[in-house]
Amino acid sequence: MSSSTLLDELIRALQVQPGVGPASASRIAYYLLDRKRKEGLGLAKALTDAMDKISYCPKCRNYTDNEGEECKLCSSAQRATQRTICVVEHPNDIEAIENSSSFKGSYFVLHGHISPLDGIGPEAIGLDLLKGRIEKEHIQEVILALGQTVEGDVTASYIAAMAKKMSVKVTRIATGVPLGGSLNTVDGNTLAMSFNYRHDV
Amino acid sequence: MSSSTLLDELIRALQVQPGVGPASASRIAYYLLDRKRKEGLGLAKALTDAMDKISYCPKCRNYTDNEGEECKLCSSAQRATQRTICVVEHPNDIEAIENSSSFKGSYFVLHGHISPLDGIGPEAIGLDLLKGRIEKEHIQEVILALGQTVEGDVTASYIAAMAKKMSVKVTRIATGVPLGGSLNTVDGNTLAMSFNYRHDV
Known part of the structure; x- marks a missing residue:
C-alpha cells in the first residue's frame, strides 16, 4: 500500500x-x-x-487496423497469383515467416489449434473459412507451418484430410537439425525425424 | 513489422x-x-x-492523489505529535518502512540525493522545504533513512550539518548484518561498519 x-x-x-x-x-x-x-x-x-x-482480416484472420477491410498481405495482387496458402497458428508466426522471406503467397491464421480437451474444434479455428478460400481462390498448395507439437500434428492431419478430399496438394514445413546446430545439441526425436525426411543430394 | x-x-x-x-x-x-x-x-x-x-504532497513531497492537499500520512494528527521526521530518498522507501511498522512520525522525500556531478544540489532535493518544516513543526529528531552509497553519505552529511546548526538531533539508521544472515555471507565493509557501531548488551 x-x-x-x-x-x-x-x-x-x-x-x-x-x-x-x-x-x-x-x-x-x-x-x-x-x-x-x-x-x-x-x-x-x-x-x-x-x-x-485492431480486428481480424476477413480473409486471412490476421490482425489488421481497419475493420472489415482486407489486410496489407491479402490485398497484394502479386501474392494472390501464387495460389498457395500458408496456414499458421498465430499472427506472430506470419511475422517470423515474412522476416525470413521464405514465402510469397497468402496466409491463413488459425488463432490456435484443434484441442478436443479444451473444446476447440475445427469451426473455432476457422476451417470453414479456409475451405471456402481453397475453392474460391483455386488454391493449388496448402503449406502447413504449424508447431511441432501433438496439437499441431492433430490439426495438420485434419487439414490435410480436408484438403485431399478437395484434391489439393498439402505439405508441411520440414523438421530437422537447425542451421549452425551440431548433431549432439539436437534431441533424439528431432534427429529421428531428420532421418525420416532425408532428401537426395 | x-x-x-x-x-x-x-x-x-x-x-x-x-x-x-x-x-x-x-x-x-x-x-x-x-x-x-x-x-x-x-x-x-x-x-x-x-x-x-498523481502529484506531490506539499508537506512531505510523497506521491498523492489530490493536488495541493496533504497526503494521508501528513494529515495524521497522531504522527505530527511525534515531532520526528524520517528523511528518505524515494517514495517507495516509505512503503518499505511502513510495512516494517518501525516508525510512526512524519516523512520527507528527497526524490534523489545530492550529486554535484549530475548538477543536483540541495535545492533540487527540497532541503529548503525540510528546513522550514524543522522550524515550524518544532522537530526534535531527524532520522536519515538514506541508501548506504557515496551519494547517500554526502546527502546525510549535508542534512546533518544543516540540522545541527538548528540544534536538532540527527540520527542515521544502522548498518550491519541482516537478521538471518551469517557473518560469512556479508561483505567486509558491512562487517567493519557493524563493529564500529557495536552496542552494549
Whole structure:
C-alpha cells in the first residue's frame, strides 16, 4: 500500500502483462511517475488504440487496423497469383515467416489449434473459412507451418484430410537439425525425424 | 513489422517500461490482444489516471492523489505529535518502512540525493522545504533513512550539518548484518561498519 490509491491501482493493473509480477510492476510504476510521465501517457494511448481498433482480416484472420477491410498481405495482387496458402497458428508466426522471406503467397491464421480437451474444434479455428478460400481462390498448395507439437500434428492431419478430399496438394514445413546446430545439441526425436525426411543430394 | 501499424506502435510503446525489451513487448502485446483486451483497456485507464493526477504532497513531497492537499500520512494528527521526521530518498522507501511498522512520525522525500556531478544540489532535493518544516513543526529528531552509497553519505552529511546548526538531533539508521544472515555471507565493509557501531548488551 502506497500513499496513493491511483498508484496502487496502476501497480495492480500493470500485472496483467505476462512476466510482470508485483516487484516489477512497482518498479515500472515509480519509473514512469518519476521520469517518464509523457511516455506513460503515450503507452496508455497506444494500448487504448490497439485494444479498441485492431480486428481480424476477413480473409486471412490476421490482425489488421481497419475493420472489415482486407489486410496489407491479402490485398497484394502479386501474392494472390501464387495460389498457395500458408496456414499458421498465430499472427506472430506470419511475422517470423515474412522476416525470413521464405514465402510469397497468402496466409491463413488459425488463432490456435484443434484441442478436443479444451473444446476447440475445427469451426473455432476457422476451417470453414479456409475451405471456402481453397475453392474460391483455386488454391493449388496448402503449406502447413504449424508447431511441432501433438496439437499441431492433430490439426495438420485434419487439414490435410480436408484438403485431399478437395484434391489439393498439402505439405508441411520440414523438421530437422537447425542451421549452425551440431548433431549432439539436437534431441533424439528431432534427429529421428531428420532421418525420416532425408532428401537426395 | 506486423500486419498492423497500431500493433507495431503498441510494441514500441510497451518498451518504455524498464525490463521490457522487444521480445517481451511483442509477447505482452499479442497476449493482451488475444485474450485480455478488457484488462488492456483497464491498464490504459490506470496509466492515464496515474500520470495525469498523481502529484506531490506539499508537506512531505510523497506521491498523492489530490493536488495541493496533504497526503494521508501528513494529515495524521497522531504522527505530527511525534515531532520526528524520517528523511528518505524515494517514495517507495516509505512503503518499505511502513510495512516494517518501525516508525510512526512524519516523512520527507528527497526524490534523489545530492550529486554535484549530475548538477543536483540541495535545492533540487527540497532541503529548503525540510528546513522550514524543522522550524515550524518544532522537530526534535531527524532520522536519515538514506541508501548506504557515496551519494547517500554526502546527502546525510549535508542534512546533518544543516540540522545541527538548528540544534536538532540527527540520527542515521544502522548498518550491519541482516537478521538471518551469517557473518560469512556479508561483505567486509558491512562487517567493519557493524563493529564500529557495536552496542552494549
